[in-house]
Amino acid sequence: MDNTLLAKKLEAKALEIRKDVITTCYRSDAAHLGGALSLCDVAVALYYHYLRYDPANYLAPDRDRLVLSKGHSGCLLYNIFADLGIYTFEDIYNGYNKVEGAFGQHPNRLYLPMFEASTGSLGHGLSIAFGMAMALRNDGSDSRVFCITGDGELDEGSNWEALMSAANYELSNLFLIVDRNKLQGCRPTEETVRLESLEAKLRAFNWDVVSFDGNNMEEIIGTFDSLPPRESQKRKKPLAMISNTIKGKGVDFMENNPLYHVAGLNADTYERAMACLNKTEVSR
Amino acid sequence: MSSPKTYDASSNKTGNARVTFPFKIMNIMEEDPNVWFVFSDAARPDNSTGMILARFPDRCIDVGIAEQNMIGTSAGLALAGKRVFCMAFGPFLSLRATDMIHTDLAYNKLPVCVIGTHGGLTSGGGPTHYTLMDSSIMASIPGMTMEVPADANQGLRAIDAFLKMDSPMYIRLARGQEPLVYEDDDYSFEVGKGIVVHEGTDVAIVADGIGVYNGLRACELLEQEGISARLVDMHTVSPIDADLICETAKKCRAVVTVEDHGIRGGLGSITAEVLMEAGISCKFKRLGAPSDTFASLGHPEDLYRYYGFDAAGIADTAKKLIKG
Numbered sequence: 001m002d003n004t005l006l007a008k009k010l011e012a013k014a015l016e017i018r019k020d021v022i023t024t025c026y027r028s029d030a031a032h033l034g035g036a037l038s039l040c041d042v043a044v045a046l047y048y049h050y051l052r053y054d055p056a057n058y059l060a061p062d063r064d065r066l067v068l069s070k071g072h073s074g075c076l077l078y079n080i081f082a083d084l085g086i087y088t089f090e091d092i093y094n095g096y097n098k099v100e101g102a103f104g105q106h107p108n109r110l111y112l113p114m115f116e117a118s119t120g121s122l123g124h125g126l127s128i129a130f131g132m133a134m135a136l137r138n139d140g141s142d143s144r145v146f147c148i149t150g151d152g153e154l155d156e157g158s159n160w161e162a163l164m165s166a167a168n169y170e171l172s173n174l175f176l177i178v179d180r181n182k183l184q185g186c187r188p189t190e191e192t193v194r195l196e197s198l199e200a201k202l203r204a205f206n207w208d209v210v211s212f213d214g215n216n217m218e219e220i221i222g223t224f225d226s227l228p229p230r231e232s233q234k235r236k237k238p239l240a241m242i243s244n245t246i247k248g249k250g251v252d253f254m255e256n257n258p259l260y261h262v263a264g265l266n267a268d269t270y271e272r273a274m275a276c277l278n279k280t281e282v283s284r
Numbered sequence: 285m286s287s288p289k290t291y292d293a294s295s296n297k298t299g300n301a302r303v304t305f306p307f308k309i310m311n312i313m314e315e316d317p318n319v320w321f322v323f324s325d326a327a328r329p330d331n332s333t334g335m336i337l338a339r340f341p342d343r344c345i346d347v348g349i350a351e352q353n354m355i356g357t358s359a360g361l362a363l364a365g366k367r368v369f370c371m372a373f374g375p376f377l378s379l380r381a382t383d384m385i386h387t388d389l390a391y392n393k394l395p396v397c398v399i400g401t402h403g404g405l406t407s408g409g410g411p412t413h414y415t416l417m418d419s420s421i422m423a424s425i426p427g428m429t430m431e432v433p434a435d436a437n438q439g440l441r442a443i444d445a446f447l448k449m450d451s452p453m454y455i456r457l458a459r460g461q462e463p464l465v466y467e468d469d470d471y472s473f474e475v476g477k478g479i480v481v482h483e484g485t486d487v488a489i490v491a492d493g494i495g496v497y498n499g500l501r502a503c504e505l506l507e508q509e510g511i512s513a514r515l516v517d518m519h520t521v522s523p524i525d526a527d528l529i530c531e532t533a534k535k536c537r538a539v540v541t542v543e544d545h546g547i548r549g550g551l552g553s554i555t556a557e558v559l560m561e562a563g564i565s566c567k568f569k570r571l572g573a574p575s576d577t578f579a580s581l582g583h584p585e586d587l588y589r590y591y592g593f594d595a596a597g598i599a600d601t602a603k604k605l606i607k608g
Contacts, residue, residue: 067360110393117363118392121383127353128388131345131360135320138342139364158384161353169345 003225006049007217013083014044014217015281018250020079020089022265022273028096030264032105033254035150036076038181038245042214043073046146047080050224055084058114064143065116065132069125070150070179071106072262074115078103081114105262123156125149126176130166133174133238141173142230148177152184155193160205167206170236172228176207178240179214181247185261202240214243251276301436302401302460306332308440309369312447313340318365322358324372325349333371351376355384355398362394367447374400374415374456375407382421389452390427397446398454403432403493404544404573405587406459411578415456419492420549422454423522429453429475430522432543432551434465434496438519441473449475458494458544459584465497465517478525480532484512487602488536490529492518492551495542495571498588501595506602513602521551526558533559538567538605542593544584548575567605571598 001009018040025031047053051064068077078096082089095101102111106120117128129147136143149159166174180198182189189195202209212223220243228235247261248254251273265273313319313336322345327334337344345361347354351372358368377385377400389396400418407413422430429446431453433439439455446453453475471479481496482503489499496517503513514536516528533539539559541552552570559566571593573579580587588594592601 065364108391117359118387121387123352124356124384124388127356127384128360128363130353131322131357131362132364133360134345134357135361135364135366158352158356161347161350162356165345165347165350165353165357 003218003221007221010041010045010048010221011217013048014041015250015277017044017076017079017083019274019277020083021075022251022270022277024075024079024092024096026265026270027093030097030262031075032072032262034183034247034257034260035070035179035181036073037249037251037254038215038247039070039073039076039148039179040249041217042177042179042220042243043076043080045217045220045224047084051146052143055081055086058086062141062143065129065145067116067125067129067132067145067147068107068119069122069129069147070153071119073148074103074105074107077107077115081112086114122150122153123158126159126162126166129174130162130171133166133171134169137171137173144173144175144230146175146177148179150184151178151180151182151189151195151198152192154178154195154198155184163202163205163207166238171238172235174238175227176238176240178242179245180242181245183247183256183258183261186258198242206237207240208235208237209240209242211242211244214245215249250280300460301433301439301457303332304436304440305371305399305443305457306336308443310336310339312443313343316367317343318367319343320345320361320366320368322347322354322361322368322370324351324354326371351381352384355381356388358396359384359388359392359394362396363392368396369399370396371399371401373413374402374418375413378415378418378421385422385428385452385454386425390425393427393451395450396452397443398452399457400454401457401460403456403458404584405579406544406584408583410581414573414579416546416573416579417549418454418456419521419543419545419551420553423549423554427451428522429520431455431475431519432492432521433457433519434493434517435462436460437464437469438466438473441469442475442519445473445475456493462494463497465500476520476523476525478528479517479519480514481517482513482515484514485536486512487538487540487606488514488516488532489540489542489598489602490516490518490532490551490555491542492521494544494588495593498593498595498598499542502598502602505595505599509603511603511606518551521554524554524558526562529555529558530562530564533564533566536566538602540598540602540605541570541572542598543572544588544593545572546575547572567608569601569605571601
């Protein structure tokens with residue numbers, strides 16, 4: 001498939017998943033919408049094209065791993081897994097945030113083993129991904145380990161412990177994706193704890209770094225197509241991928257709006273959100 | 285540096301857990317290529333951790349002085365199918381890395397054995413370096429097994445038990461220079477089951493860690509005065525052996541708990557909870573380090589005396605409890 005076609009296919013899928021996330025929130029309970037919508041395009045590109053991943057055999061030993069350190073975007077992956085046919089959308093609606101339900105605001109791998117790790121508390125995923133990457137490299141596996149963090153999440157010092165260790169052990173099978181939507185729980189990252197220059201910080205920690213527009217499918221494709229080949233043993237550094245995104249991407253009144261970091265939807269906001277996404281579809 | 289191919293840890297009767305534990309782990313790594321060891325700036329060329337690193341450089345990770353990362357890394361290894369031992373200074377595990385132990389290990393239910401050294405007042409480093417809340421914290425984490433071995437060799441048996449488990453265990457060591465309670469391994473050891481070390485009927489001492497050794501000496505002092513004391517080695521603080529606690533309290537009607545741990549939340553508190561909920565009333569006293577003030581400086585033996593849980597202090601409390 002040429003890249004223009006691939007981009008169109010993945011864009012269409014990302015739009016569908018955005019609607020699924022909005023529907024889950026409306027039909028079930030409040031969700032962390034902003035970060036799910038910002039991450040959506042990259043997550044779709046990974047699960048529908050770039051991860052070595054078989055939904056029918058999601059624990060295959062040779063799979064690529066994705067550790068969702070920003071566990072509050074669990075709702076996004078819940079819908080991707082449903083779309084991939086691992087369970088149904090009704091399963092999500094029936095179990096989301098319910099007593100004894102399996103689908104929490106943050107994912108639990110004991111209920112949902114397609115998640116590589118139970119996460120939620122921030123600043124945990126990169127250490128976990130580092131350990132996984134060490135084990136896989138030692139096993140002679142060519143599986144890749146991706147870890148997705150938020151940008152506000154990088155306030156947590158534990159990330160920087162893991163960044164140092166991964167560089168120290170020269171792990172080239174480890175990829176950190178920072179969903180750089182520039183807005184954390186309450187305020188912009190640059191007004192909270194200034195993160196810039198993030199690229200320079202990561203380079204100073206001995207990581208390779210690429211930056212790209214994480215809401216532009218062609219740029220996402222260009223970036224992931226340029227990853228070093230699996231068999232490459234020459235590169236001795238882990239790779240940080242700064243995915244520049246817009247929090248709430250795709251729904252105009254949610255974009256860059258801290259009120260939609262976590263929110264519920266009523267009939268009115270649901271209709272408006274869906275109308276906005278449908279308009280995007282028509283304009284394509 | 286010598287790196288012996290086989291080393292029978294069980295033959296090591298020095299009682300120094302900080303020596304026997306790494307040797308034990310090395311033997312396990314020798315037998316099972318799926319076992320990893322993660323540590324926090326603990327490998328010196330002349331020490332036992334350094335020896336493991338030299339022998340298995342590909343299955344050791346030194347994260348440096350970064351306990352949170354040590355736990356998360358161990359979780360990642362376990363999620364990739366490995367069985368993991370990790371080891372660090374107790375206070376910085378139980379306090380600094382609690383979130384990682386709770387979330388990465390227990391919530392993910394992973395076979396990681398966390399070994400915390402310098403339990404209780406043993407480090408000599410003052411309140412920043414005392415480990416006085418680990419039992420209470422670990423006992424509050426669902427699915428976490430908390431082991432406080434009475435001596436170094438019993439700790440090795442806890443490791444053997446961990447090898448059969450699919451969930452995390454925390455093993456609390458002291459300085460590693462504690463006297464042995466048990467002369468040999470010829471006794472039944474089971475996670476979640478206390479051990480009656482000394483039989484008696486007038487008063488009961490329920491203890492863990494160094495409290496068992498001090499408690500045993502207290503039994504001897506009491507015996508000289510015609511008082512018969514039952515001593516229970518409650519090496520598993522969580523899950524607690526409630527049946528043995530109840531049986532012991534019914535039999536003796538007076539219970540003293542002893543632990544080198546803050547008295548709030550640890551073995552003593554848990555024992556009290558068990559007795560209250562079972563509706564068993566008895567005379568009761570918790571001994572241990574203070575929880576209302578930061579503990580004093582000093583050598584552990586001096587502090588045990590100062591806080592009244594050396595042998596004489598335990599015996600004294602037991603006598604007062606019976607007579608009071």
